[in-house]
Amino acid sequence: xxxxxxxxxxxxxxVIGWALTPVIGEYLIDYNRQLSPYQLAxxxxxxxxxxxxxxxxxxxxxxxxxxxxxxxxxxxKYLLVSVMSAFMPVLLFLAVENTSAxxxxxxxxxxxxxxxxxxxxxLKEKIRRNYVIGIAVSIIGLFLVIFDNNLLAxxxxxxxxxxxxxxxxxxxxxxxxxxxxxxxFFADENPILVTFISLLIGSFxxxxxAFAIPPYVSMTLNFLGITLVLIIAVLSTSLxxxxxxxxxxxxxxTQTGIIQSFVPMTSVLLSLIFLNESITYxxxxxxxxxxxxxxxxxxxxxxxxxxxxxxxxxxxxxxxxLIEND
Numbered sequence: 001x002x003x004x005x006x007x008x009x010x011x012x013x014x015v016i017g018w019a020l021t022p023v024i025g026e027y028l029i030d031y032n033r034q035l036s037p038y039q040l041a042x043x044x045x046x047x048x049x050x051x052x053x054x055x056x057x058x059x060x061x062x063x064x065x066x067x068x069x070x071x072x073x074x075x076x077k078y079l080l081v082s083v084m085s086a087f088m089p090v091l092l093f094l095a096v097e098n099t100s101a102x103x104x105x106x107x108x109x110x111x112x113x114x115x116x117x118x119x120x121x122x123l124k125e126k127i128r129r130n131y132v133i134g135i136a137v138s139i140i141g142l143f144l145v146i147f148d149n150n151l152l153a154x155x156x157x158x159x160x161x162x163x164x165x166x167x168x169x170x171x172x173x174x175x176x177x178x179x180x181x182x183x184x185f186f187a188d189e190n191p192i193l194v195t196f197i198s199l200l201i202g203s204f205x206x207x208x209x210a211f212a213i214p215p216y217v218s219m220t221l222n223f224l225g226i227t228l229v230l231i232i233a234v235l236s237t238s239l240x241x242x243x244x245x246x247x248x249x250x251x252x253x254t255q256t257g258i259i260q261s262f263v264p265m266t267s268v269l270l271s272l273i274f275l276n277e278s279i280t281y282x283x284x285x286x287x288x289x290x291x292x293x294x295x296x297x298x299x300x301x302x303x304x305x306x307x308x309x310x311x312x313x314x315x316x317x318x319x320x321x322l323i324e325n326d
Contacts, residue, residue: 007250010243011259017240019266023274024228024236031275034225041089042210043229046203048237052196055238062193070189071197077185078197084178086202088171090209095168107168112261113139114176122184125252130296138261138293144286145265179256183248191245199237261290 021044028034035043056062071078092108112135119125186194221229247256265287271277 014240014244015262015266017236018263021236022267023270024232034221038209042206044233044237045199047233049200051234051238081181082198082201084174086205088174091167091171095164108172111172111176118180134293134296138290141286141289144282192242195242
C-alpha cells in the first residue's frame with residue numbers, strides 16, 4: 001500500500017512538473033519575451049543541477065567522493081545520456097520554427113510509442129498484449145488532443161513543415177533513447193545523483209545554444225519571471241526528473257510511457273486555467289481515450305522486478321565498500 005502511494009505521488013509530481021514546462025515556457029518566451037528558448041533551457045538545467053546537489057549533500061547525505069566515484073566509473077555513459085537530454089529541447093525549438101507547436105508536441109510525445117520498441121532492443125523487455133492495446137488507444141487520444149482544430153489542415157503541409165515535423169520527431173526519439181538508456185545504465189545508481197550529473201553536463205552543452213546561437217534575446221526577467229524559472233528548474237526538472245528515474249527502476253518502461261501520456265493533457269488544462277486557452281470536443285474525446293488506454297494497461301499489471309529493493313540495498317552496500325576501499 002505504501003509503495004503504491006509512493007508511486008502515485010511521484011507520478012503526479014512528474015506529470016504536473018512536466019505539464020507546467022510548456023505553460024511557463026509560453027509565458028516567458030511568447031507572451032513577455034523575457035528569455036529565448038535556449039536560455040530558458042540552459043537556466044532550467046543549470047539551476048536544477050544546483051538544487052539537486054544540495055539535496056544530495058544535505059538531505060541524502062551523499063559525499064562528494066561518491067559523486068566523483070560515480071562519474072569516474074560511468075563518465076562515457078553520462079556523456080551519452082546528457083547529449084540525449086540536452087539536445088531533445090534543442091531539436092524541439094528548431095522544429096517549432098517550421099511547424100506548429102501542436103504538431104511538434106505530438107511528435108515529441110511519440111516517444112511513448114518508441115520507448116517499448118527501443119526497450120525490446122536494449123532491455124530485452126517483453127511487451128504484453130494489454131500494453132500494446134493501451135498504448136495504441138492512448139496514442140489516438142494524444143493525436144486528437146494535440147492536433148485538435150488542425151486535423152483538417154494536414155493536407156496543406158509544406159516541405160518546411162515536413163522538415164519541422166522530422167525535427168520534432170527527432171526530439172521525441174532522443175527522449176525515448178534517454179528514458180531507455182537511463183534504465184539500462186543506471187538502474188543500480190542513486191536516481192538523484194544520476195539526474196544531477198546528467199543535468200549538469202547537459203547545461204554545459206546548452207550554454208552554447210543559449211548565448212552563442214541567434215536569435216538573441218535580452219534577458220529582462222522580472223520578479224515573476226525569476227519565480228517561474230525557479231519553478232521550472234526545481235519542480236519541473238529537479239524533482240520531476242529524479243522521480244522519473246526512480247519510477248524507471250521499479251516499473252516496466254511501457255507503463256512509465258503510459259504515465260507520460262498524462263503530460264500533454266494536463267498541460268492543456270493548465271493552459272486553459274492560466275493562459276485562457278480554450279478546448280474543443282476533439283480534446284474531450286482525446287482525453288477520454290487517454291484515460292481508457294491507461295486503464296487497459298493498469299488492468300492486468302502484475303508485480304515486476306520482485307526483490308528489487310533487496311537487490312538495490314545489496315548493491316548499495318557493495319558500492320559503499322568499494323568507495324571506502326578506493
